[in-house]
Ligand SMILES: Nc1ncnc2c1ncn2[C@@H]1O[C@H](COP(=O)(O)OP(=O)(O)OP(=O)(O)O)[C@@H](O)[C@H]1O
C-alpha cells in the first residue's frame with residue numbers, strides 16, 4: 001500500500017520503530033507492567049503471549065501512547081504511523097454504524113462535506129475486497145460473523161496506511177479456518193514489497209500452538225518480558241512455567257514446538273470419575 | 278371547506294405561527310444533538326444542565342437581567358463543572374452532577390417563592406411556553422441550529438470516531454477531549470435556546486425521543502443523523518398544533534406525540550431491532566428522561 005514508507009529492509013525509518021525502555025505503567029495502585037525492555041524493528045512480526053491479566057493490552061496501549069509510562073519511556077520513530085485493532089470485546093456492538101462507516105471514519109475529512117470522495121470510496125472498496133468483505137459495506141457491524149467483524153476493524157486500520165499494525169487478540173473466539181485466513185492476510189501485509197506491504201506487526205494472543213508457534217518472533221510476557229526470541233527459543237518449559245505459572249510440556253513436531261499443558265490427565269480423571277458416579 | 282377553514286384557523290394568529298415555527302425548529306435541533314446525547318450516554322448531563330439553566334433563568338428574572346445572559350452564564354459554569362466531574366468517570370459522577378444541578382434548581386424554586394413578581398417568566402422556563410416567544414427566541418434557535426449543523430457536518434468523521442471508539446480515535450490522531458468539549462458546548466447552547474419552548478422538566482425527553490426512535494429505524498450513523506432531526510421537527514410541529522386544540526401546555530403534547538411515535542415504531546420493529554435500544558445505554562443511563 002505504501003511501498004516507499006517501510007519495508008523489511010527498513011530504509012525509511014532508522015531502527016527501531018518502537019522502543020520500550022525500562023517501561024512501567026500503572027492504573028493508580030501498583031505497576032501493571034514493570035521494567036519492560038522491548039524493541040520492534042521494521043518488517044518484524046512479533047507475537048506477545050501471556051496469561052489473562054498479565055498486562056498485554058496495557059503494554060500495547062503504552063506502545064500506542066494511549067496510556068503514559070509511570071517509569072521509563074516508549075519511543076516511536078518520528079513520523080511513524082501506527083494503527084490499532086482493538087480486542088473485539090471492547091467494541092460497542094449496539095452502536096449504529098455500518099461496515100462502510102467504520103472503515104471510513106478513520107480517514108481524515110479533507111473537505112467540509114463528510115461523504116467519501118470517489119477516490120476514497122475506491123480505496124475503501126479495495127481494502128474491503130482484499131479482506132474478503134466485498135459487498136458488505138451497508139451491513140451493520142453486528143450482522144457479521146466473528147471473523148468478518150475482526151476484518152472490518154483490520155480494514156479500518158489498513159486504510160490509514162500504517163507502518164506498524166498493532167492487534168489485540170485478533171484470533172480470540174474465532175474458528176480454525178477463520179484464524180488461518182486472518183493469519184494469511186497478516187502475513188501478506190507483513191511481507192515486503194512487491195508482494196506485500198512490509199508493515200511491521202505486533203499482536204497478542206493466548207493461542208500458543210495455533211498462532212504463536214508460527215510467528216518469527218515471540219515474547220513471553222507476564223508483567224515484564226520473560227523471554228524474547230524465536231518460538232523454538234522461547235517455547236521452553238522453563239519460560240512457559242514462569243510466564244503462565246503452570247508446568248507445561250513441549251514436544252517437537254516437524255521442527256515446530258507444540259506446547260502441552262501438564263495436569264490435563266488429572267483433570268480428565270476427575271471429570272470422568274464424576275461422570276461415573 | 279368548512280373543515281379546512283377550521284383546521285387552518287390557528288394559523289391566522291401570529292403568535293401561533295411563531296410558536297409552531299419555534300417548536301418545529303427546537304424539535305429538529307434537539308433531534309440532531311440528541312443523536313450524540315443518546316449514543317454517548319449524555320442524557321443525564323442534559324437533564325442536569327436544563328435544571329442548572331433554570332436556576333440561572335430565575336436569577337436573571339429576579340435581577341432583571343436578560344434571560345440569555347443569566348441562564349447562559351449560569352449554564353456555562355454548570356456545564357464546565359459537569360464536564361470536569363464527568364471526565365473523571367469516578368463512581369458517582371452522575372450523583373455529583375445531580376448535586377450541582379439540583380442545587381441550582383432549588384435556588385430557582387426559592388427565588389420564585391420569595392420574589393413572586395418574576396413568576397411568569399420562571400414558569401415559562403419550568404413548563405415551556407411556546408406562545409410567548411419573541412423574534413429573538415426564534416433567531417436564537419436558528420443561530421444555534423445553524424452552528425450545530427455546520428459543526429456536525431464539518432467535524433463529522435472525528436465526532437463519529439470519538440463517539441464510537443474514543444480510544445482508537447485518540448491513537449489515530451483525533452482530539453477526543455476537544456470533540457467532547459465541542460459536544461458539551463452544543464448541548465448547553467441547545468438547552469439554553471430551547472428550554473423556554475419545551476420546559477426544564479421535559480427537555481431531556483425531547484433530547485432522547487427522536488434519537489432513540491431514529492435508532493430503531495436505522496443501523497447507520499449517517500442516516501440516524503438526519504432522521505432524528507426530521508422526527509424531532511415532526512414531534513415539535515404536530516405537538517404544537519395539537520396542543521392548540523387540546524388546551525394543554527405545548528411541551529407536554531410534544532413529548533406525548535414523540536412518545537406515541539416511539540411506541541408505534543417500537544411495537545412495529547422486530548424483537549431483534551428492539552435490542553438495539555435496550556443495549557444502547559451501556560455508557561450510562563441514556564434512556565432516563567425527565
Ligand atoms: N482501566 C483499568 N483500570 C484499572 N486496572 C486495569 C485497567 N485495565 C487493566 N487493568 C488491570 O491491569 C492488569 C493487566 O490488564 P491487561 O488488560 O493489560 O491484561 P491482559 O494481559 O491484556 O489480559 P487479557 O488476556 O485478559 O486481555 C489487570 O490486572 C487488570 O485488572
Ligand SMILES: [Mg+2]
Nearest residue numbers: 056057087168
Ligand atoms: Mg487484553
